[in-house]
Amino acid sequence: xxxxxxxxxxxVGDVLDPFARxxxxxxxxxxxLVINGSEFKPSAxxxxxxxxxxxxxxxxxxTLRSCFWQVMVDPDAPNxxxxxxxxxxxxSTLSLSLLRDVGERREIVCYECPRPASGIHxxxxxxxxxxxxxxxxTPEMRHNFSTRRFAMEHYLVPVAATYYNCQRxxxxxGRRFIRDDRC
Numbered sequence: 001x002x003x004x005x006x007x008x009x010x011x012v013g014d015v016l017d018p019f020a021r022x023x024x025x026x027x028x029x030x031x032x033l034v035i036n037g038s039e040f041k042p043s044a045x046x047x048x049x050x051x052x053x054x055x056x057x058x059x060x061x062x063t064l065r066s067c068f069w070q071v072m073v074d075p076d077a078p079n080x081x082x083x084x085x086x087x088x089x090x091x092s093t094l095s096l097s098l099l100r101d102v103g104e105r106r107e108i109v110c111y112e113c114p115r116p117a118s119g120i121h122x123x124x125x126x127x128x129x130x131x132x133x134x135x136x137x138t139p140e141m142r143h144n145f146s147t148r149r150f151a152m153e154h155y156l157v158p159v160a161a162t163y164y165n166c167q168r169x170x171x172x173x174g175r176r177f178i179r180d181d182r183c
Contacts, residue, residue, distance in 0.1 A: 045114055046113050053127065069154075073090065090114055091109060130155060
């Protein structure tokens with residue numbers, strides 16, 4: 001049984017295929033660090049988060065010519081029991097370098113605060129490295145975005161990911177996953 005929070009939270013499977021993390025990813029909302037599976041209310045995520053990327057020595061791994069795409073998605077939209085809008089794209093940026101923070105970041109799809117109407121939603125932030133020189137086109141719609149398909153079509157590979165749970169302000173309780181010992 002894996003202890004990887006991205007597997008336990010079904011981020012790997014619902015949003016991404018298994019991947020090897022090659023950098024650390026720090027996401028902070030108003031001085032509160034996102035830890036995989038942590039709980040945030042919509043009022044805590046109104047503003048864009050601060051995203052910091054780290055590693056042993058990024059200059060060894062990534063040249064200045066590397067492009068990095070960051071996407072933030074909700075795989076549980078509009079409702080975790082019937083996610084017909086899976087994945088909902090909340091934010092996308094392009095960074096031309098990872099040296100020192102996130103480098104020259106351009107917002108490709110403007111930030112939209114997660115506001116779940118029902119249930120507990122996972123909000124997933126993925127950092128993708130572009131391995132080809134192809135043009136990457138801006139997604140046409142926010143709903144039914146697919147991180148996996150976007151990465152495959154544009155020669156992008158995941159290098160880091162994190163997620164948090166978000167529910168309406170008055171919501172209570174936590175996300176529960178049923179353990180299936182048959183697998």
